[in-house]
Amino acid sequence: MKRFLEVKERKEVETxxxxxxxxxxxxxxxxxxxxxxxxxxxxxxxxxDVPPFDRATxxxxxxxxxxxxxxxxxxxxxxxxxxxxxxxxxxxxxxxxGECVEIATGAPMPKGADAVVMVEFTELEGDEVRIYKAVxxxxxxxxxxxxxxxxxxxxxRGTPLRPRDLGVLAACGVxxxxxxxxxxxxxxxxxxxxxxxxEPLKPGKIYDVNSQTLCAAISExxxxxxxxxxxRDDPDxxxxxxxxxxxxxxxxxxxxxxxxxxxxxxxxxxxxxxDVLVYGVNIKPGKPFIFxxxxxxxxxxxxxxxxxxxxxxxxxxxxxxxxxxxxxxHAGAKxxxxxxxxxxxxxxxxxxxxxxFVKLVENDEGGVTATPLLKxxxxxxxxxxxxxxxxxxxxxxxxxxxxxxxxxxxxxxxI
Amino acid sequence: MKRFLEVKERKEVETxxxxxxxxxxxxxxxxxxxxxxxxxxxxxxxxxDVPPFDRATxxxxxxxxxxxxxxxxxxxxxxxxxxxxxxxxxxxxxxxxGECVEIATGAPMPKGADAVVMVEFTELEGDEVRIYKAVxxxxxxxxxxxxxxxxxxxxxRGTPLRPRDLGVLAACGVxxxxxxxxxxxxxxxxxxxxxxxxEPLKPGKIYDVNSQTLCAAISExxxxxxxxxxxRDDPDxxxxxxxxxxxxxxxxxxxxxxxxxxxxxxxxxxxxxxDVLVYGVNIKPGKPFIFxxxxxxxxxxxxxxxxxxxxxxxxxxxxxxxxxxxxxxHAGAKxxxxxxxxxxxxxxxxxxxxxxFVKLVENDEGGVTATPLLKxxxxxxxxxxxxxxxxxxxxxxxxxxxxxxxxxxxxxxxI
Numbered sequence: 001m002k003r004f005l006e007v008k009e010r011k012e013v014e015t016x017x018x019x020x021x022x023x024x025x026x027x028x029x030x031x032x033x034x035x036x037x038x039x040x041x042x043x044x045x046x047x048x049d050v051p052p053f054d055r056a057t058x059x060x061x062x063x064x065x066x067x068x069x070x071x072x073x074x075x076x077x078x079x080x081x082x083x084x085x086x087x088x089x090x091x092x093x094x095x096x097x098g099e100c101v102e103i104a105t106g107a108p109m110p111k112g113a114d115a116v117v118m119v120e121f122t123e124l125e126g127d128e129v130r131i132y133k134a135v136x137x138x139x140x141x142x143x144x145x146x147x148x149x150x151x152x153x154x155x156x157r158g159t160p161l162r163p164r165d166l167g168v169l170a171a172c173g174v175x176x177x178x179x180x181x182x183x184x185x186x187x188x189x190x191x192x193x194x195x196x197x198x199e200p201l202k203p204g205k206i207y208d209v210n211s212q213t214l215c216a217a218i219s220e221x222x223x224x225x226x227x228x229x230x231x232r233d234d235p236d237x238x239x240x241x242x243x244x245x246x247x248x249x250x251x252x253x254x255x256x257x258x259x260x261x262x263x264x265x266x267x268x269x270x271x272x273x274x275d276v277l278v279y280g281v282n283i284k285p286g287k288p289f290i291f292x293x294x295x296x297x298x299x300x301x302x303x304x305x306x307x308x309x310x311x312x313x314x315x316x317x318x319x320x321x322x323x324x325x326x327x328x329x330h331a332g333a334k335x336x337x338x339x340x341x342x343x344x345x346x347x348x349x350x351x352x353x354x355x356x357f358v359k360l361v362e363n364d365e366g367g368v369t370a371t372p373l374l375k376x377x378x379x380x381x382x383x384x385x386x387x388x389x390x391x392x393x394x395x396x397x398x399x400x401x402x403x404x405x406x407x408x409x410x411x412x413x414x415i
Numbered sequence: 416m417k418r419f420l421e422v423k424e425r426k427e428v429e430t431x432x433x434x435x436x437x438x439x440x441x442x443x444x445x446x447x448x449x450x451x452x453x454x455x456x457x458x459x460x461x462x463x464d465v466p467p468f469d470r471a472t473x474x475x476x477x478x479x480x481x482x483x484x485x486x487x488x489x490x491x492x493x494x495x496x497x498x499x500x501x502x503x504x505x506x507x508x509x510x511x512x513g514e515c516v517e518i519a520t521g522a523p524m525p526k527g528a529d530a531v532v533m534v535e536f537t538e539l540e541g542d543e544v545r546i547y548k549a550v551x552x553x554x555x556x557x558x559x560x561x562x563x564x565x566x567x568x569x570x571x572r573g574t575p576l577r578p579r580d581l582g583v584l585a586a587c588g589v590x591x592x593x594x595x596x597x598x599x600x601x602x603x604x605x606x607x608x609x610x611x612x613x614e615p616l617k618p619g620k621i622y623d624v625n626s627q628t629l630c631a632a633i634s635e636x637x638x639x640x641x642x643x644x645x646x647r648d649d650p651d652x653x654x655x656x657x658x659x660x661x662x663x664x665x666x667x668x669x670x671x672x673x674x675x676x677x678x679x680x681x682x683x684x685x686x687x688x689x690d691v692l693v694y695g696v697n698i699k700p701g702k703p704f705i706f707x708x709x710x711x712x713x714x715x716x717x718x719x720x721x722x723x724x725x726x727x728x729x730x731x732x733x734x735x736x737x738x739x740x741x742x743x744x745h746a747g748a749k750x751x752x753x754x755x756x757x758x759x760x761x762x763x764x765x766x767x768x769x770x771x772f773v774k775l776v777e778n779d780e781g782g783v784t785a786t787p788l789l790k791x792x793x794x795x796x797x798x799x800x801x802x803x804x805x806x807x808x809x810x811x812x813x814x815x816x817x818x819x820x821x822x823x824x825x826x827x828x829x830i
Contacts, residue, residue, distance in 0.1 A: 167725070
């Protein structure tokens with residue numbers, strides 16, 4: 001049996017992989033309507049004032065504020081109505097002293113007017129209106145450029161776009177933007193024992209889990225997954241598929257059969273195709289993780305075990321894909337970690353950082369209790385029911401029940 | 416000017432609208448590969464055992480555990496190798512006392528064998544293997560059905576599907592599932608002053624913001640938006656468009672021109688088409704919110720002001736769409752509220768619940784300071800830069816600087 005090249009530290013592997021993100025990163029122009037959740041690849045400055053003109057914010061009468069000074073219910077000011085200003089129409093009228101213009105919310109202020117008296121405080125009779133309340137200059141008017149000035153930097157390169165940001169861009173008249181391209185990621189499962197869900201089960205076979213979980217996890221990390229199928233543990237078949245994949249996609253995620261022999265096949269094939277930079281990380285589960293570079297494209301070789309595959313994905317692949325797409329390292333809201341009291345002891349192997357999946361329950365003391373899930377890393381239900389994990393470092397062999405531990409929450413993005 | 420029908424309380428409006436979710440809800444069958452973030456509309460029971468057979472979890476030798484008892488480095492047990500078991504192949508061999516089978520991780524256990532000795536603790540010579548370590552029955556074997564039992568309820572109706580849940584379904588061989596259908600929502604903007612972003616700006620015109628923000632917010636709420644365009648403030652045109660929309664979509668979101676006159680047009684048109692159940696809510700901003708039912712389809716009439724539109728959307732439309740899609744009421748991780756110290760006083764109108772947008776900054780005392788954003792509700796930048804809002808209830812006219820306030824965070828989903 002082939003030995004691991006040199007089992008590396010997790011941090012070292014993370015750093016190494018992230019250093020490839022810039023090489024893979026690309027930029028594309030897309031319409032604003034497709035931009036939710038995408039990340040700006042350029043600074044955006046407004047080409048217009050927002051609003052583009054002095055704009056009435058109430059229905060009423062556009063006036064010279066000084067004409068209304070001292071007006072009140074006892075002594076209303078009287079102004080001559082010289083016309084009406086509607087929303088969406090260019091300003092044509094002018095207001096001189098003693099005059100006013102009937103105005104609708106959103107309409108441009110007529111020349112000469114500097115305030116709007118709300119309709120509630122007026123009384124119209126013929127072409128004369130009585131003003132029962134004084135207004136200050138600028139009252140009920142939104143000045144041109146007061147929201148956004150022409151030339152102002154409205155959004156910075158690197159901003160992940162929320163609905164509100166799309167609103168800011170729309171307000172500036174922007175209809176297309178340059179964003180970081182979603183990395184297209186090929187997904188391949190290998191293993192003689194694997195069947196696609198939906199096929200009838202045969203003796204000795206199990207259903208492929210990784211293609212589903214990994215494609216979904218790639219989507220959550222801002223990538224665009226393509227499942228290329230299940231391959232047999234056959235070096236030639238795998239080599240051909242990987243050569244095709246690196247030619248067509250920005251990255252490849254291949255999950256091995258669950259046997260140690262199968263991970264050796266992956267290593268041999270990747271050595272032939274390019275450079276294997278990582279084969280072995282000192283974590284549990286996930287030790288046989290492979291990272292290789294083939295024709296300048298990153299290839300991630302994940303263990304076949306679904307929990308190990310998804311854990312190594314979240315540690316090494318997700319941050320890489322997020323970096324390529326310009327997203328911050330972690331999805332979702334903070335906090336990503338909570339303190340909890342361990343309910344049962346954890347016994348851990350020395351020499352590897354162990355990820356122990358736990359369930360969290362609020363306890364009577366107002367704190368949180370973490371209970372390790374004991375079905376083992378082979379069980380998909382362990383992962384599905386976990387709220388997070390406790391990381392037991394390489395030097396620790398036992399964590400006692402009752403100890404306080406730090407739990408890293410597994411956060412979901414699309415729910 | 417038309418008066419509001421009867422200004423309703425926010426809670427009453429929320430409850431009324433949510434009561435329509437069930438009528439709009441529908442179910443569809445989709446492939447597992449499209450199911451990320453969707454919500455199960457059925458309980459799913461496994462049709463198979465997972466794993467389907469007793470499965471080796473290590474490379475080594477499948478043995479009768481009793482044959483290895485008392486074996487150690489000094490006194491190894493010697494067993495005859497009667498064949499090899501590979502992953503993906505049906506079990507053909509049988510292990511009798513004194514015999515063993517070479518086995519790969521993932522391979523089905525041969526008949527008679529009840530444990531696997533890891534290859535590291537063995538030495539092969541010809542067809543005999545020396546076993547240097549005793550194993551207990553079941554060691555390094557994952558028993559059939561130990562992860563999931565055939566017939567077991569694996570996921571409940573109402574579960575939003577995360578990558579891990581898709582893994583559970585795949586493990587059970589499920590390739591298609593029944594989920595709640597995404598509500599298709601028509602989006603219409605109205606206002607003579609509106610231009611689509613990308614068009615050249617004309618005097619008196621502004622760019623339409625709501626179509627972008629509302630379509631994106633509908634996506635975030637689990638709906639499928641279709642933008643039907645910008646309409647003029649013309650009752651006939653609006654009536655025609657709404658009639659078409661309610662015939663084709665599960666819900667309609669129309670945002671009005673910003674003028675009070677425009678919201679009256681919307682009211683009149685909706686009264687003609689169906690039943691206006693809400694016209695006016697005692698909140699600020701967002702008072703002129705309309706909810707109508709036309710041909711059993713909900714129609715949401717939002718104010719034209721972008722901040723008011725997005726706020727009323729998040730209060731009344733988002734929870735409705737999430738309920739239709741079977742999602743929990745709020746997106747994202749907890750906490751959704753934080754306590755903060757107010758930096759400057761808030762003056763609020765009596766009689767309406769006011770939503771004051773704030774920015775949060777960590778302060779020197781280890782707490783959080785909330786600073787109200789003062790550009791006014793008409794400014795799109797106010798909304799874009801807000802971290803959350805303080806809700807000032809209808810009875811409160813002033814909140815002093817230094818008071819502790821509760822800030823509801825605005826959470827984003829897709830970032």
